[in-house]
Amino acid sequence: LYMAFTLTWIGHATLALETGGYKLLVDPYLSHNPAAKVKSDEVEADYILVTHGHGDHIGDTVEIAQRTGATAISNAEISGWLRKKGVKVHAQHLGGGFNHPFGYLKLTLALHGSGLPDGSYGGNPAGLLLTTNDDDKIYMAGDTGLFGDMQLIGEEGLTLAVIPIGDNYTMGPNDALRAVKMLTPQHVIPVHYNTFDLIAQDADAWAERVTAETDAKVHLIQPGEQFVYP
Ligand code: NI
Ligand code: MN
Numbered sequence: 001l002y003m004a005f006t007l008t009w010i011g012h013a014t015l016a017l018e019t020g021g022y023k024l025l026v027d028p029y030l031s032h033n034p035a036a037k038v039k040s041d042e043v044e045a046d047y048i049l050v051t052h053g054h055g056d057h058i059g060d061t062v063e064i065a066q067r068t069g070a071t072a073i074s075n076a077e078i079s080g081w082l083r084k085k086g087v088k089v090h091a092q093h094l095g096g097g098f099n100h101p102f103g104y105l106k107l108t109l110a111l112h113g114s115g116l117p118d119g120s121y122g123g124n125p126a127g128l129l130l131t132t133n134d135d136d137k138i139y140m141a142g143d144t145g146l147f148g149d150m151q152l153i154g155e156e157g158l159t160l161a162v163i164p165i166g167d168n169y170t171m172g173p174n175d176a177l178r179a180v181k182m183l184t185p186q187h188v189i190p191v192h193y194n195t196f197d198l199i200a201q202d203a204d205a206w207a208e209r210v211t212a213e214t215d216a217k218v219h220l221i222q223p224g225e226q227f228v229y230p
Contacts, residue, residue, distance in 0.1 A: 004134040004229050007160070010043075011035025011223035012056060012195040015140065015162065020133045022046045022102035025070070026140055029059030035195050035223040040064055047102065050074040051142030052114035053081075053122025056195075062087060073100070075107065077123030081116055094124055104131040108153055110144040112170070129153060136229065138162070139183065143192065146175035150182040159229065161185035161216075164192030165206055166199030173206045180214050188216045189227060 005019035012033050015026040026049045030040040033056070040060035048061050048070050058078065065072050065087040072082050072089045079091035092098055097106035107126040114122035128140040136159040143164060161183045164170035170192050171179060180188055188210065193201040207218040219227050 004136050005132055005138065006229070007138070007162070007189070007227045009189065009191060009221050009223055009225060009227075010038060013051075013143065013164065013192045014059065015191075016043065017130075017138070019130075019136075020102055024049060024102060025064065026128065027051055027057040027059060027142070028061055028064055029056045030064075031060055032056075033059070033195070037224045041067065044068060045070040047100070048072045049105070049128055049140075050078055050082075051110065051128060051140070052112060052125035053078055053116035053120070054114065054143065055117045057143070058116065073105065075114075075123040075126055077121055078114070078116065081120055081122070094126055097129075102130075103133050105129070106131075108139070109147060109149055110142045111147045112143040112145065127153075129156065136160070139185065141179070143170045146171050146179055148182070150179050154183040154185070158183055158185035160187045160189065160227070162189045162191055165190040165201055165203065166193035166195075167201065168198050173201055173209075176206065177209055177213065180210050180216050184214070185216050187219060187227070187229070189219050189221060 008016040013027045017024040025045040076091040079089040106129040110125040110127045112125040114125040116122045127142045130138045139161045141163045165176040
């Protein structure tokens with residue numbers, strides 16, 4: 001059976017995505033992540049995608065990149081910060097896409113902040129829109145509030161949307177439901193919840209509402225579990 005892509009939710013907003021023989025890590029927050037069952041010295045990566053500078057997203061990027069030789073992809077400001085630490089980088093910015101070996105990756109708008117752990121300026125936060133080499137479209141929203149231009153992202157025709165539902169720092173369940181209505185993905189996976197008490201959510205209740213009010217299929221995978229497509 002041919003797998004177009006496999007997405008593992010490591011926990012919080014950390015994802016491992018395998019597609020076309022490439023291993024991508026997204027927002028590799030491992031050492032201080034209470035939900036992660038793997039350690040930062042155990043993960044493999046060809047590319048590390050970083051949505052924004054906050055500690056629970058840039059996480060262990062430097063250590064993993066130095067050990068694996070992975071190329072980090074982020075906005076220009078975070079890429080510059082990583083380059084100074086000896087990390088191989090590919091800088092992009094909002095609205096810009098590039099044909100990487102694993103697919104066409106575009107940075108999208110995110111309504112959030114992006115300060116780096118040492119107080120450095122991290123530019124604007126981003127979401128990620130990946131068109132795989134099989135033409136599947138995976139939108140990983142990063143940390144964001146609801147914004148109307150999610151409609152534009154939805155117009156691209158999403159196979160899968162990975163969106164935060166935790167509230168407090170990002171969209172909560174109500175706005176995440178509205179996001180699904182704008183994004184109209186075939187499949188949706190909620191993340192950035194239940195890592196800490198502050199972002200505890202009833203994902204089952206949210207999934208019931210999404211199922212009742214949209215055509216999206218919700219996948220409530222647990223940290224460490226995979227979504228395999230198709
Ligand atoms: Ni954040
Ligand atoms: Mn976060």
